[in-house]
Amino acid sequence: MTASTFLFRGAAVPFRPGETIAAALTAAGLRTFGLDPAGRETRYFCGIGACQACLVRVDGVLVEACLTPARADGRVEPAEDRHDRS
């Protein structure tokens, strides 16, 4: 295992280089990645960026966890709408 991690809801999630956020969260035992802005549970489904079900928030913007590589020391938040609007 490599030492690379990103923060999800404040907790460090390990990942291997090149791994997507969805793969890392799934490997960490998460079945849902939090709520989406409509209040539904986000979850891995199609794996190819088509279903929009696995959304997470990176740098304030929603991205498909299944398409987006994890970044060392990055911050990943659930998709629910709490981003900073200042």
Place this chain on the structure above:
Amino acid sequence: MVIVGAGIVGVSTAYFLKRAGVSVRLVEARAPAAAATGAADGAVSVASKRPGPMMATATAGIRLYRELTAEGVLDGLFFTRSTFLVAVDDAEAEVLATHAAALAASGVSVERLTNERLRALAPSLSADVRAAAEVREEGHAIGYEIVRRLIARAGLAVERGVRVDALVADPRTGRVTGLDTGAGRIEAEAVVIAAGGGSADLLGLSGVLRARRGQLLVTERAPALNAGLPGAIMSARYLLSKASAPGAAPAASARGYGLVIDPLRTGQFLVGGTRENDAARPDTDAEAVAHILRDALRLVPGLASVRLLRTFAGLRTAVVDGLPLVGAVPGRAGLHVATGFEGDGICLGPLMGRSIARLLLGEDPGVDLAPFDPARFREGRAAA
């Protein structure tokens, strides 16, 4: 009676006639709300109207929405909220001040807001906004939802996919007695043409009506940002684009931009738009969309981290003199028209439908239709 066109105007006409116990057929070339009604921003608003007949009619249009909602007809579809006119520079602030005064003078509830009050009301707005006015008692209604509800309430069965080829008239009297359609001849005691751009061919008004394209955008849900906007945000520049500020001339350029940011009840945003002459198809392009978005970001910076979900465009039917075409068609007994509302069809549709229905029933339409009289385009007469 036969109504041609199942946009908001035609459906409203059919609804009010049915309500009065009249038997109605509603024929539609495509499907209900397939054209401008289904690609509208849903503003039930007087905020951007030019002083004069349009401002007065829009006010009456909003009142009817309120009545229909109170009766339960539009329950859950029409929502009252304010429109905020905002300015980011001196030129816009000047237009805004003039326009707010004009609205107040015609009895609209409008209030200039201090910056402090604006920040408290609309925290999602940029600090660049330096002047604002709140136009109260405005509303929002989604065109296709209104159409669907009125169809259901009236128990109408829309005759879809029926193209009208020509009007049928009595050769002796000239009175219109029906329609020739792709589905055969339809006899009618009276005919109402509410077919938007399709009205021109039927009425021989090709020089009078023109298509004006509007491009609109819908974002994904962003409830927190959405909650920071208590109503529609309308850039004072929109007034310039729409040429509705007093003394402003209709836009001569092919493409005008105006900005409205509407926080939808879903938590999404509807952002618009363009006004484009001579556009053949209702499509959207990245250049216009990016332009609209840059304007929107200037007013609501938090939109930067929201994703755009859809773009769409409508071809609105406009009349060359900027006023709709509503009433009896001169020299064609039995024929009425109601079209040419450009971007105001959602606001005015139910009211104009009721007015036409009342005319057909021999009643007082209840609003002054004289400025919209089709007779102003009779041969040999200059445009009003």
Place this chain on the structure above:
Amino acid sequence: MTDPDLLVIGGGPAGIAAAVRAADAGASVMLVEMRPALGGAFHRRPIEGVEPWPIGREGERRWARLDEGLVRTGIVPRLRTAFLGLDGAGAALLEDRVAGRVEACHPRAIILATGALESVRPRPGWHRPGVVTAGGLQVMMKETGRIPEGRILLAGSGPLLIALAGQLTARGRPPVAVVEAADPFTEMVAGLGLLAHPRHLAEAAVHLGRLALARVPWRRATVLEAITPKGDAFEVRLRDRRGRRTTLEVDHVALHDGIRPNDHGLPAANETPGAGPIVVSAGDGREVLGVVAAEIDGERAADRALALIDGRPEATRDHLRRLARERHAQAVLARVFAPARPLDPLETLPDDTVLCRCEGRTVGDLKVLFTGADTPAGREIKLTGRFAMGLCQGRFCAHWVAEASARLGPDAPAPRPRDLTGDRWPARPVPIAALAAVPDAPKR
């Protein structure tokens, strides 16, 4: 950005083959791929330090050839770049997810090689976290080498279920069962057609052999009726050919009901020079014929595009002959995997069954639209029912809503999925900050 002669969308076998073929013919080529790596569904590349998924020696040779072609032609693919569609002005819109901006590009021709999308039929509970597509499970396995912990059930229909089950078994993690709506063993006559396609037959034999050895039940002519959460696991209800119902408790459900072209929101083919860019589609995105055909079709599409923009000669005969062979194989497979009994019509599912996963719109919500005197048409179903209006833009519900609507309103013309999805760009949601970066174009 310099506008290329040819823009190729999708870095699977069809896209790579097209890009290499066009570059070999002297065209300037831009190859874009939405994911962080090339490969596509079959040749999906593992992340660093993970062994590539075994795809057989022939598969490895094919990938080596594609990879060598890219090296030889010097094509540097643009990864993490999504195609948003063609706008009304004919610009191809590319979202560069590394730079966070959208670019308007004006190639002379575009080859769409976006591969296939899985069909997953709605069933009660199919929207729950922990229920994935079989392809989604395969993506995870191929990229990371990992298989989720717990009991896995594969259900639906199609050869992919057997292939995936064989792969899981080879990794020492056989699924609890494979539930298959068809009964391939009774389709003997149709199955004989596969004798003409030894590659498919050999592959099936390997997978089925593995399943038999590991005693994985292949429950044919059986459907998965419902998925109900039970603690952290699921209780799934199955119905066999005689209508007998049984339940199973599992931790993961992977669904798959076939595949279809992934053509959502993409421009229509355009072979008329002068009417905007030439658009040619290739591979599974045009017609689902599988990985071997994808490569052949990519070359065919490149030839076609270059013929249309430069009048270069096409060598279509050999391509078409080889494609016809793959088409025959797929047709045989389709017959073998035809459902043993008619599937339950969607409108007979419980009213609270989710059709639109994004917005949670249900069978009951759809039926309400058909209760009045007036039968709504496709676009009205979308707008007033809010189907196909969510973030996936109808990719996972439009087909089903159209199918159910045709039955609910039999007197009206049957709606097409495209009536529900519409065909406007953006083909996928795009960050406003990225799109606002598109400059006003100089007048062309």
